[in-house]
Amino acid sequence: MLERCLEARPVRQIHRALRHGKVALLCLFVTIIVLRSTIGAEKSGTPEQDFDEIRDHLHFRRRAEPRRVLEEAQTTDATNINNYNTFDPSKLMVDEEEDEKPDPNKPYSLGPKISGWDEQRANWLEKNPDFPNFIGPNKPRVLLVTGSSPKPCENPVGDHYLVKSIKNKIDYCRLHGIEIFYNMALLDAEMAGFWAKLPLIRKLLLSHPEVEFLWWMDSDAMFTDMAFEVPWQRYKDHNFVMHGWNEMVYDQKNWIGLNTGSFLLRNCQWSLDILDAWAPMGPKGKIRTEAGKILTRELKDRPVFEADDQSAMVYLLVTQRDKWGDKVYLESAYYLHGYWGILVDRYEEMIENYHPGLGDHRWPLVTHFVGCKPCGKFGDYPVERCLKQMDRAFNFGDNQILQIYGFTHKSLASRRVKRTRNETDNPLEVKDELGLLHPAFKAVKVSSS
């Protein structure tokens, strides 16, 4: 046996050596791969990069032709620096200083506590009769506040819709004697996003004592009833008017029981106090995230995300109803805020059956495109539906303005206008059907001289 073993030895040895060699090589290979995937090798990159490269290569091959054509077309532009299409907007704005870092130990506050604002304001109004807070018998001075980011929208047509939206607001406010403040400044970096309106509203209330009501309106909300005047008398004993339903807020604790996209706030001490009570869930970062969890837990149907001003207001009213509830009016008789989803398909039906001036489901005052986010890259609804419906809502409102001058859009989807009546050599005899040309709510007080 030994002899046999010895005889077979060299062959066996080679075999064994080979096998060992194979195993060793295999182990070495495996080690290298594992090391590469974890630590990564500078020049040759990780396998993930390889994968990406391969994918890109395949993609590139598929789209090589068109891309090459586009690039060529651009480089043959003789006056490249005069061409807006080749300009990179990110080069435009310059950030010159550092953001101020808030003190983490101090609790957030909108500003120093003001008490006695009602007296201060009353004194000021007395001393300044040229700036009355009521511009008519039942007509308070109203400031409509809206705004958008100072940077260009991420979505290429976002700014165009912002222009149309502000034109729409300019038209309504011109007819109703309301002033507009278009905000493009972030007053407080901690309250960014939907919370940015709180420091802004406080600042405007305190800087404009002549304003009786501040009307906040989101940039994605449009006026669709140009003839409807807000029933100011109804709110003489209230300070905060929002669209919503008492049952949905107080009984169901539903997070969409009210809407903070369009609301009225009286300029008074009570309002400053409720702003202070509203603000604590706003500061971005840990506070807002934690607050979001509380809100999702406490409110019905609320999805999981950071605290927003609307949910915070529902929570505030639900938990402190006895403190704030009596001065809050949840209006549902007309669409101070009208959710677009249930309104936009019915415009033609409305035109056929009803008329402007109703403000409710028959002819909504405001159509609010919640969730569309036309300025951002992604919204909660399909892009096409959102943009096309925004065009329709805009035209629906614009028709009411154009008819004053004898024009109308060719259709709710069309940008073009056509005449509804011929020019005449007697322009002052023209009938003003909707009464919007010289509306009663714009009439100046006739002074008895």
Place this chain on the structure above:
Amino acid sequence: MGQEGFTAIKRGGAGGGSIPTTNRLSGGRAFPGIPRGRQIHKTFNNLKITILCGFVTILVLRGTIGVGNLGGSDAEAENQNLIEETNRILAEIRSDGDPSDPDDTAEVEINPNVTYTLGPKISNWDEERKAWLDRNPEFPNYINGKARILLVTGSPPNPCDNPIGDHYLLKAIKNKIDYCRIHGIEIVYNLAHLDKELAGYWAKLPLIRRLMLSHPEVEWIWWMDSDALFTDMVFEIPLSKYNDYNFVVHGYPDLMFEQKSWIALNTGSFLFRNCQWSLDLLDDWAPMGPKGPIRDEAGKILTANLKGRPAFEADDQSALIYLLISKKEWMNKVFLENSYYLHGYWAGLVDRYEEMMEKYHPGLGDERWPFVTHFVGCKPCGSYGDYPVERCLKSMERAFNFADNQVLKLYGFRHRGLLSPKIKRIRNETATPLEFVDQFDIRRSVVGGTDSKSP
């Protein structure tokens, strides 16, 4: 031993290191020279190693490429689809064509024999207007001693060729809203082509006429281009200076009458009194406007007669200069204003903003602190401008922030720099904000000046 060994060797002819002739001899066995038990063992070993290697391979692959990434390519494709869909919709929105418009293709032929008119001739507008004002005292043309002004501006109804154009339209309208709120002026922002024939820069003519006739309570109509920005928020137009005039425009008499220059005046910012004279001037101004052969031919006449004018179709500015030069009787009621920048050509102004902030103050309206900075030639809504894009846009941003600083002053803020969208505090919050309102509200200084009711 010998026999066994012989047979073993013979059978193991394959097992000794030479090429295994497996199938025939061993009947399927891998290593025919080896005893059966051993063989099974060996097979097991190999299997084990194979499985182990396979396992390790899977682990390694998963660690590097990852299963998630394969799913990631789906999300990537979805993203790509979304972007393509958006682009398609954008292209549709941007295009001027209207799928629902049956008249789109059928263009009405302009008959060159019929003179174009803005509307039926009105000859008694002054009397009509006065009668209306008497009948409607609640819509007076003077409020608190100040004439009622209507600022008119506009832009095309479709999105700009480039998104940055729309962004600057938005900033420009915010700028106008701020000035007009402070000075009690109403705004009409036009997004409709009222008259297909007078499109482009001529579109303001039918619009102005329409607004004059519909709003007799308006005393002055102020047209302002969408690329003009207010840069002096305090300055107010000295309307009393124009009591004997009906048309106020920025311009220079010597450039007009001696040099006949095509930029002797600027129709980007001007005021028209609401009266018969203005209607007549508009009627006399319009004939060069109708697009097509009329506008082209008129363009040639204008280039031939005005100094420095390039060859292109007739524009409203050149046409007005030509009209005023040819029919000098119009000049009786035209005021060529140049003591302040009712229109301020941007190139000579935008670099000096920092110097202005250092040396001067708002309210001057002239070269020390321009009333209006007008970005002629920049054309941010189109694809090409007459100047480098970066210079134009940066200058517009600077002008916007320069003006915005004057508005934010009341609230205690200013921009961090003229190119910065962010703001910084210049005044701390206080528990008695009204003292600053008295000090910084621009309207206080404006109203207090004209009103004699101050105690």
